Amino acid sequence: MLKKIPADYFDSSKGTLKLLWEEEWRALGITQSLGWEHYEVHEPEPHILLFKRPLNYQPPVSQ
Incomplete structure (x- = not known):
């Protein structure tokens, strides 16, 4: 899968996926x-991407 990701998504100094x-x-x-x-990218296994969001996250209310 990493071969299909555009080159500009990688950090050229490390060779790993950027945030x-x-x-x-x-x-x-x-x-x-939302x-x-x-x-974070788990560097030993670069196909693993880590995501976070606040526990009390409330999505925006659309009108």
């Missing part, structure tokens, strides 16, 4: 509810 903005990880096909932030 992705929501638009970037959603463009890769990752789907989850409010999640990509905060």
Whole structure:
């Protein structure tokens, strides 16, 4: 799967995946509810992306 990820998503100094903005990880096909932030890549296994969001997260109310 990593071979299919665009080269500009990688950190050139480390050769590992950089932290992705929501638009970037959603463009890769990752789907989850609103409010999640990509905060770390598990370097020994770079296909594992770690996400976080506040426990009390409330999605914006659409009108």
